[in-house]
Amino acid sequence: MLKRTMIAAVAMLAVVFTAPVKAQAPAPASVHGHVNDPAGAAMAGAQVKFTTDKTAAAKDRKYPYSFDTDANGNYKGTGIAPGDYLVQVFKGSVAADYQTVTLKAGDDKTLDFDMTREEYMKALTPEEREKIEEFKKKNSAAVDANKVIAQLNATLKQTRADLAAAAHTKGDVSTDVTAMKQATDAKPDQSILWVTYGDTLLAQGDHLAAADKAAGKPALSDDDVLKAYGDAVTAYQKGIDLDSKSAKPVPEQIGAAYNQMGTALSRSGKVSDAAAAFENAVKAEPTKAGMYYKNEAVVLFNSQQSDGALAAADKAIAADPNSPDPYWIKGQILIAKSTFDQKTQKLTAPPGCVEAYDKFLELAPDDPKAPGVREVLTSLGQTIDTKYRKGRK
Known part of the structure; x- marks a missing residue:
């Protein structure tokens, strides 16, 4: 009996160890x-x-x-x-x-x-093959246009870098003038190219004017300087016209172009035209009215057009009460209208003068013009707030 039990156990083990193993799925x-x-x-x-x-x-x-x-x-x-x-x-x-x-x-x-393989193309109808050939031509033109655009973008990037580098030194940017002229010739329907071309001409005009000044030549006596500024104005106007007539005009670009045009006009001695350009900048981009009116006030003030400068300064202050320069311009214009009393030997400033100077000192206590403003206020018998004397932390 013990023998039969052992045989049964062995048979069971055999069943366990000889059970079939599931086949694994092939690797994907x-x-x-x-x-x-x-x-x-x-x-x-x-x-x-x-x-x-x-x-x-x-x-x-x-x-x-x-x-x-x-x-x-x-x-x-x-x-x-x-x-x-x-x-x-x-x-x-x-x-x-x-x-x-x-x-x-x-x-x-x-x-x-x-x-594009031969057997595939042969299987197409003549009409289908004709459509493909037409598409190839259009696609080729699009590829060529994209190459031009890529080159123009590279030119824009390099030009902007050159202008930034030359801004403080008034360096020569004649190569950028040439590059941007070629860019506008290649794609004359692009506003941004004309505006950037204007920027290069303006910068080159500044470079030539600085060289004339260093050589002792009278301002605006150089035809090359006047031509650079004049060509800049023309380029800006072209860019503005294109942008304004586009499906989606960009107010920021139009305003900036008018602002740059105003700068070019002022530097070529056309002050009234410059003032009009700054006014147009305000119309195009009212959100930056403070800056554009301030630029107008500066140009008119430097040209001794006091009434216009005062009006522009007041507009700048109304648009941006935290910009110090319009207050200084207003103070400078009004102090010139002061009266002197022979009996009291005192200088009396017109209304708004002291307030304008005070606000300038509050906003820009460390400005290089601040010491002169303090002297003026002292001469008027004003007590200067000490917090404006050395600046606030």
């Missing part, structure tokens, strides 16, 4: 590749779909795997079961191309679709 395959359309361009946003229903009607096929192409026409698919597949490229609901492929376990195959 992967594919990757590139898709070109019939015009030779990368086909972005297409779907590369895999099916084993090769003999089924197109409407009945099931596609268990689908992979999208990226912006460069590339795709990658993983986790595909080994097998024989019909692989089709779809653009939306339209089947554009196909291939067959056999994938084995662990495969990583490259599967490209080039619809």
